[in-house]
Amino acid sequence: xxxxxxxxxxxxxxxxxxxxxxxxxxxxxxxxxxxxxxxxxxxxxxxxxxxxxxxxxxxxxxxxxxxxxxxxxxxxxxxxxxxxxxxxxxxxxxxxxxxxxxxxxxxxxxxxxxxxxxxxxxxxxxxxxxxxxxxxxxxxxxxxxxxxxxxxxxxxxxxxxxxxxxxxxxxxxxxxxxxxxxxxxxxxxxxxxxxxxxxxxxxxxxxxxxxxxxxxxxxxxxxxxxxxxxxxxxxxxxxxxxxxxxxxxxxxxxxxxxxxxxxxxxxxxxxxxxxxxxxxxxxxxxxxxxxxxxxxxxxxxxxxxxxxxxxxxxxxxxxxxxx
Amino acid sequence: xxxxxxxxxxxxxxxxxxxxxxxxxxxxxxxxxxxxxxxxxxxxxxxxxxxxxxxxxxxxxxxxxxxxxxxxxxxxxxxxxxxxxxxxxxxxxxxxxxxxxxxxxxxxxxxxxxxxxxxxxxxxxxxxxxxxxxxxxxxxxxxxxxxxxxxxxxxxxxxxxxxxxxxxxxxxxxxxxxxxxxxxxxxxxxxxxxxxxxxxxxxxxxxxxxxxxxxxxxxxxxxxxxxxxxxxxxxxxxxxxxxxxxxxxxxxxxxxxxxxxxxxxxxxxxxxxxxxxxxxxxxxxxxxxxxxxxxxxxxxxxxxxxxxxxxxxxxxxxxxxxxxxxxxxxxxxxxxxxxxxxxxxxxxxxxxxxxxxxxxxxxxxxxxxxxxxxxxxxxxxxxxxxxxxxxxxxxxxxxxxxxxxxxxxxxxxxxxxxxxxxxxxxxxxxxxxxxxxxxxxxxxxxxxxxxxxxxxxxxxxxxxxxxxxxxxxxxxxxxxxxxxxxxxxxxxxxxxxxxxxxxxxxxxxx
Numbered sequence: 001x002x003x004x005x006x007x008x009x010x011x012x013x014x015x016x017x018x019x020x021x022x023x024x025x026x027x028x029x030x031x032x033x034x035x036x037x038x039x040x041x042x043x044x045x046x047x048x049x050x051x052x053x054x055x056x057x058x059x060x061x062x063x064x065x066x067x068x069x070x071x072x073x074x075x076x077x078x079x080x081x082x083x084x085x086x087x088x089x090x091x092x093x094x095x096x097x098x099x100x101x102x103x104x105x106x107x108x109x110x111x112x113x114x115x116x117x118x119x120x121x122x123x124x125x126x127x128x129x130x131x132x133x134x135x136x137x138x139x140x141x142x143x144x145x146x147x148x149x150x151x152x153x154x155x156x157x158x159x160x161x162x163x164x165x166x167x168x169x170x171x172x173x174x175x176x177x178x179x180x181x182x183x184x185x186x187x188x189x190x191x192x193x194x195x196x197x198x199x200x201x202x203x204x205x206x207x208x209x210x211x212x213x214x215x216x217x218x219x220x221x222x223x224x225x226x227x228x229x230x231x232x233x234x235x236x237x238x239x240x241x242x243x244x245x246x247x248x249x250x251x252x253x254x255x256x257x258x259x260x261x262x263x264x265x266x267x268x269x270x271x272x273x274x275x276x277x278x279x280x281x282x283x284x285x286x287x288x289x290x291x292x293x294x295x296x297x298x299x300x301x302x303x304x305x306x307x308x309x310x311x312x313x314x315x316x317x318x319x320x321x322x323x
Numbered sequence: 324x325x326x327x328x329x330x331x332x333x334x335x336x337x338x339x340x341x342x343x344x345x346x347x348x349x350x351x352x353x354x355x356x357x358x359x360x361x362x363x364x365x366x367x368x369x370x371x372x373x374x375x376x377x378x379x380x381x382x383x384x385x386x387x388x389x390x391x392x393x394x395x396x397x398x399x400x401x402x403x404x405x406x407x408x409x410x411x412x413x414x415x416x417x418x419x420x421x422x423x424x425x426x427x428x429x430x431x432x433x434x435x436x437x438x439x440x441x442x443x444x445x446x447x448x449x450x451x452x453x454x455x456x457x458x459x460x461x462x463x464x465x466x467x468x469x470x471x472x473x474x475x476x477x478x479x480x481x482x483x484x485x486x487x488x489x490x491x492x493x494x495x496x497x498x499x500x501x502x503x504x505x506x507x508x509x510x511x512x513x514x515x516x517x518x519x520x521x522x523x524x525x526x527x528x529x530x531x532x533x534x535x536x537x538x539x540x541x542x543x544x545x546x547x548x549x550x551x552x553x554x555x556x557x558x559x560x561x562x563x564x565x566x567x568x569x570x571x572x573x574x575x576x577x578x579x580x581x582x583x584x585x586x587x588x589x590x591x592x593x594x595x596x597x598x599x600x601x602x603x604x605x606x607x608x609x610x611x612x613x614x615x616x617x618x619x620x621x622x623x624x625x626x627x628x629x630x631x632x633x634x635x636x637x638x639x640x641x642x643x644x645x646x647x648x649x650x651x652x653x654x655x656x657x658x659x660x661x662x663x664x665x666x667x668x669x670x671x672x673x674x675x676x677x678x679x680x681x682x683x684x685x686x687x688x689x690x691x692x693x694x695x696x697x698x699x700x701x702x703x704x705x706x707x708x709x710x711x712x713x714x715x716x717x718x719x720x721x722x723x724x725x726x727x728x729x730x731x732x733x734x735x736x737x738x739x740x741x742x743x744x745x746x747x748x749x750x751x752x753x754x755x756x757x758x759x760x761x762x763x764x765x766x767x768x769x770x771x772x773x774x775x776x777x778x779x780x781x782x783x784x785x786x787x788x789x790x791x792x793x794x795x796x797x798x799x800x801x802x803x804x805x806x807x808x809x810x811x812x813x814x815x816x817x818x819x820x821x822x823x824x825x826x827x828x829x830x831x832x833x
Contacts, residue, residue: 192689193680196689199666
């Protein structure tokens with residue numbers, strides 16, 4: 001019942017913004033609303049996909065009462081590694097296996113980095129904010145060092161790297177990846193033992209210890225998943241931008257955290273949902289699109305987003321104090 | 324007599340859709356000790372919080388000395404001379420004793436800089452009055468729970484309180500600290516301070532209070548002269564029915580030894596040895612700080628075992644974590660259910676099955692039908708009263724929360740149960756249910772170690788009673804022969820006496 005109400009509220013907020021976007025949408029030459037054009041709607045979905053994917057795992061991290069500031073840097077590392085593997089490594093490999101190898105290598109490295117975050121958080125009992133702040137700095141440094149601080153261009157020719165980019169920047173592939181990841185993480189949280197453990201640890205870690213739950217293992221997995229999804233988002237980033245950019249993903253962690261928080265997961269953890277995070281991501285995406293269609297200055301856009309974040313959390317607080 | 328010092332009329336308060344108070348009446352005379360009693364959820368804590376200004380009532384009026392006195396904040400209450408001592412003591416552990424007294428205190432003249440000398444001077448008389456023998460510069464967090472309570476009283480006194488509300492002040496005290504508190508209450512009464520005493524414990528009410536106000540379902544049922552009534556009458560008023568205090572159950576013969584500790588030594592425990600048999604309830608008595616909780620921590624892998632050995636069914640074990648201990652077959656129901664036991668935002672079902680998810684899952688996926696169907700018999704066995712199995716446990720009463728926590732361990736079904744004060748702060752009816760569960764565990768061949776602050780409870784439930792004092796085992800009694808006096812004597816025997824511990828094994832004792 002309460003859960004239904006929570007979902008309904010996120011949904012109501014999203015509907016409100018959608019309605020507003022439709023109402024104030026500029027019109028095309030034929031009189032139709034530009035916002036509602038299929039091309040625009042799918043553009044929104046593609047634009048939110050990277051942050052959306054990262055926010056899915058961020059939800060798990062925040063549910064355990066943690067935070068992962070390193071996701072933007074992990075994305076940069078992964079995007080750099082993808083581009084390097086495609087353009088510089090394995091010159092004699094076959095097309096498909098070369099592409100798959102590049103993706104796997106990039107994702108594996110960022111997953112391992114995430115696992116290291118989790119291991120340090122749980123074994124040394126250092127606050128996740130500090131640990132991931134350190135790795136946000138360190139991993140960014142690694143990405144820049146590996147690429148000598150230069151963009152690695154993938155190009156638009158007919159070579160392997162360009163083929164990769166052509167496939168993985170397809171709207172269907174990008175949006176489909178987000179949809180699949182969302183479905184998987186939804187099931188993971190709602191239906192599995194792992195998901196139950198994640199919520200229990202976030203709600204009361206001491207009680208979780210007394211109940212004999214595998215706290216360390218769960219946390220390492222949670223941060224690994226965060227690394228994995230950031231790495232995957234990095235692969236998509238490389239394709240979309242035709243380059244591996246060690247300076248990519250700056251402040252992505254903040255957008256992802258904002259989406260999670262707007263979706264109703266408090267930073268103290270313990271309660272929240274994937275559906276909420278998806279709503280939060282969509283709210284931010286539609287808002288951005290609406291403002292840009294109406295030629296609102298991007299700096300003003302940031303100010304409006306700031307208000308939305310505070311408003312969303314204020315509404316949630318009000319609701320909680322009633323119950 | 325004159326107009327009442329404090330009067331509350333028709334107080335109503337809702338939390339969400341739930342009525343905590345409907346039409347509560349309350350009036351208090353100067354220098355009176357008044358017990359405020361009722362089952363959990365009856366509204367006594369809410370009423371106390373309203374009088375102290377930390378909760379705002381929806382309706383009703385409060386009068387002081389016959390004059391309307393709107394109380395809408397703790398500061399208002401302080402101005403009107405009402406002090407409160409919360410069950411969860413609201414102290415700042417990282418500030419000094421003195422700072423705790425002067426912070427937010429209207430009587431302490433404000434200054435921009437902290438002047439410890441002035442704080443010392445201000446606090447000294449009140450610390451003396453409260454009987455807290457410690458310097459004002461000691462950190463509050465280093466005090467024992469009993470001392471913290473005295474500090475809270477000193478704080479109320481320093482605010483010149485004419486009324487002090489105490490919300491279950493003895494729920495975490497052992498009898499000696501409670502004894503000191505009672506002495507202090509008598510002294511305060513002698514000086515004309517009125518005390519409102521919220522409690523579950525019948526014996527205390529008869530010892531210290533003049534009158535008792537009984538609440539039931541948010542309404543005032545009656546206010547009775549304690550001298551002219553008895554416990555059965557008050558219990559009848561509380562529950563609205565006659566409740567027979569269950570007789571001591573039939574004791575069954577003990578089974579084999581399931582758990583054995585030899586010379587167990589940790590940071591707190593010194594050389595503790597005992598045997599626990601199947602079908603046995605082994606009571607553990609001791610003052611707070613005696614090592615009774617630490618005994619559980621050692622067996623459950625939370626404290627490092629520095630010396631001695633623990634055998635489980637003859638095999639030596641050395642649990643390094645609760646996970647380890649659970650695998651060996653030991654379960655522990657912790658003392659503080661909110662802090663160490665329950666996930667307050669999660670549902671009754673999720674809390675109950677948390678430790679046995681592996682059993683009801685297939686390839687990592689929780690089989691939800693199996694999860695819920697497995698819980699049905701448990702809910703009936705525990706007489707669990709909740710709106711729905713999907714309700715978050717934070718919405719349940721203390722007694723029902725405790726039952727959910729017990730359900731978790733009953734489902735896990737270990738061979739040894741360590742129950743650390745399982746009836747702390749819960750109502751009479753739920754206590755009886757928990758005694759029944761403990762009897763049932765023994766009947767099912769489990770070994771049960773029961774820690775309790777209430778001696779009658781230990782005498783009611785146990786086969787044998789271990790007494791700990793200052794980390795050492797000072798006596799072992801057969802529960803049939805022990806009395807509250809003999810147990811108290813052993814519990815306060817601080818290592819100076821040369822008295823030998825009693826017989827150590829069940830066979831010798833029986």
